[in-house]
Amino acid sequence: MSLYQEQVFGEFDYIIVGAGSAGCVLANRLTEDPEIKVLLLEAGGKDWNPWIHVPVGYFKTMHNPATDWCYVTDPDKGINDRQLQWPRGKVLGGSSSLNGLLYIRGQRQDYDGWAAMGNDGWSYEDVLPYFKKSECQSRGENPYHGVDGPLKVSDLRLRREIAERFIKAAQQIGIPANSDVNGETQEGVGYFQQTAYKGLRCSSAKAFLRPALERPNLTLLTRAHTRRIILDGKQATGIEFEHKGKSLRANAGREVVLSAGAIGSPQILQCSGVGEPEHLKSVGVNCLHSLPGVGENLQDHLQIRLVFKTSCKTLNDEVNNPLKKLGVGIQYAVSRTGPLTLAASQVCIFTKSEEGLDRPDIQFHMQPLSADKPGEGVHPFSAFTASVCQLRPHSRGSIKIRSSDPHEHPSIQANYLSAEEDLRVAVNAIKVARRIAEADALKPVIIDEYVPGRQYQTDEQLLNAARRYSQTIYHPTSTCKMGDDEMAVVDNRLRVHGISGLRVADASIMPVIVSGNTNAPSIMIGEKCADMIKQDRLRR
Template identity: 85%
Template sequence: MSLYQNRVFGEFDYIVVGAGSAGCVLANRLSEDPAIRVLLLEAGGRDWNPWIHVPVGYFKTMHNPATDWCYVTDPDQGIDGRRLQWPRGKVLGGSSSLNGLLYIRGQHQDYDDWAALGNEGWSFDEVLPYFKKSECQSRGEDAYHGVDGPLKVSDLRLRREIAERFIEAARQTGIPANPDCNGERQEGVGYFQQTAHKGLRCSSAKAFLRPALKRPNLTLLTHAHTRRILLEGKQATGIEFEHKGKRLLARATREVVLSAGAIGSPQILQCSGIGEPEHLASVGVDCRHPLPGVGENLQDHLQIRLVFKTRCRTLNDEVNNTLKKMGVGMQYALSRTGPLTLAASQVYIFTQSRDGLSRPDIQFHMQPLSADKPGDGVHPFSAFTASVCQLRPHSRGRIRIRSADPHQYPSIQPNYLSAEEDCRVAVDAIKVARRIAEADALRPVITDEYVPGRQYQSDEELLQAARRFSQTIYHPTSTCKMGQDDMAVVDSRLRVHGITGLRVADASIMPVIVSGNTNAPSIMIGEKAADMIKEDQGHH
């Protein structure tokens, strides 16, 4: 102990690592009891960048090292050896401060499947109360939605002709209209809802953390980079971290909770000597606790982006016109409406890639604009984007540290399209997109398929297009999966197997990725984790 006496930061009941989607929830709920001392550590800075709070600001915050970790994957043979940028929030709110604001929970069966894998307490009926607890739904309360939570969920404040045509075209192909994909059923086409209020982003930091910071028993430290978990035998006792050029220790008398995300949480575990022994030895880390599943089971949604040129005007025209661009800015400043309120997509479709499936296996994100990637600017012609992803991919990747240095980024190996079924779904998904584009509502206004292009026709060519024109949709999960098998990292109470006083609570615990966007489920995980911690620790 003498080694650490001069660098102990303090002693707390709970230490939460990561002020992201789940971490902000945990900090809020755990600090509700004024007798409980909570420390929240965030490697990034405050959410003071004004672009964080403008919904379309993700064009400015993604790939910006001031707010984004700017991860890059290893070369991936499944996508022609390409390396993909993987934005992850490095700021209060985590990725909820730079994501596309889309509020999607997934399918009821996702959570029932988690429970069927032996994860007691995680069926849809059991997690629904936590979704409702978080939510302040602008449409009002019903069996599936709440109105008393801090997370604002609202309808889009933007409508465009091309989006209406896309919805009608989907219906013409047999996809039913569904105004609430977070309600009784997910299947169908409709407008997304977004985590926004009166034209401003509602991140997890704004919803959960900002109100809680008024409490004297909650301590927040930004620019605090976690180095490792402190272990005494098989007991987690605190965190070693860096802050303002110093190495400091924080002690946890009750628990340490990792909420650093699907990349950060397994990295911290591995740097602490918790992981696969041979891998840890190969990078110079002493194995303190063998747990081979740490960093394994990586899953992500891979989107295949189709771009269609149109003869009707889209947001590309507004953005590329200087006068119209000035008008867009004025509209937002005066009324918090218009294109600057745009979420990452306007229209969703959840449907089957082929006949005979019992539930949707693909999701569309339709944008009334087109660009090569966020931050590059829109194309200089009228166009819209219809990206499509497989909801429950079979391919599995991994996250592995490269050295004992916690500042060195880990190896990210998604292994996209490595499963035969994923290749089949990719090909069928492109065919579904083309059927929608050829429907009566869209065909008259489409002048060309810009990406991937009509030269891709056979199944082999369509798979080649999927490998060439796909991108992450920013949903990494499952690298500290919940379960009871040999590759599980946490149990159904989110306690790390074999270690006392240590939990993981973020998207990394998903045994199987949810059928949709991951921010709302991550917030739910934070809510449920907080309740489980209180129950297990005897709080009232």
């Protein structure tokens, strides 16, 4: 008998692995029924770091090993063999505790496309009620927004001249104004909304987990690293995990739900012997269930960063001036307003990279500041950043464990810009950014294109600039995709194909990445999965 089998932590109806964007939702919704006993395991720590709760605190929490898993991709040919840092939350709330707070749902066509692929119940009309259920919209209720949910969604508490100029410039080149890109249509330019309330971050942990922790039927363990899912034949019966130096087992009377994210969920499955047999054999893991799609179909949004020096004052000036920096801190302490309330970006644009498209295929994130990367400080001159990403890339990558050790980070092969279609969109996206910069509202205050620089002119040169200056926008998805084809991992009720009592509920189940930021859709997935679990429980 193994050590794990000898130390039983407890018996639960449901075990949720991962207290991130979706996992916290599941813990809350399932424990609404006092008869359901739930164990929530989080490999990271508690969300006590004060910078987690200050919106601009992602500059302190990203790339910080206390709060971030600090994943790094394999060298990638598509971006000149560079390796990119992939921050993922190592704390209650998961990546919702260190992301840029931007609230974007994606396009109607995304979800209708999922349904058209055979995933009944995932059309836009099917998922809209779950977005509304989660939401407490500061602007009030309407057909697209709810006000009774725990997730606070509010307008930005910061306005700057350069952002206003950027919005006007976009309109001058034909991009329509849109004050609600989560409403009737996504196309247009306007200010982002953020998951914040009165100047403080509203993570999934704060919105969903904190209220649920008062219920006696929820048990939470932090610093609990999952080793593997326990399988009895083709039935998931529990979890083996490490906690406070001990190896433990928890039994699930009904189901195990993986909500460890697009990296963590496929890693746990593979470490448990669920995946592509030859790959598992090559890393010393006995294949217990052949499921070749585990870890495949990886998608991410790759952003091309353009930085423009400007004569208009930006946040760079406020941060680099000691007196102004002090004033920023005082302003936030007194009124919870000002630059410390800044989300990752102020202005969003959803538009088309070329004529003839039926819907937007690129997204802009405009920041009234510039820096080489989070945590390294802003540039010593006035500048703003206009990052642009392809919304639905054709390139596909993979997540593969390197060994049976659950602590070893897996191989992340993003395969950016490996599809021909993505190359054309990258070039066109830079051209759209430059058209905005040349518009009357912006041109008079732009001194220079600092990145990539005007020396990049031909299509070939622009593609080289994209390979050199692109960065992840932190949206990995689709590594346990939903569907009924041979590479699908879960069905339309998020049940793992061929294994009873096991589901996946996080961004990894997206068959195709959504057209926008992924936090709000991940929360929606948690809401919908909780409902499906409750429905299935009543049928038994």
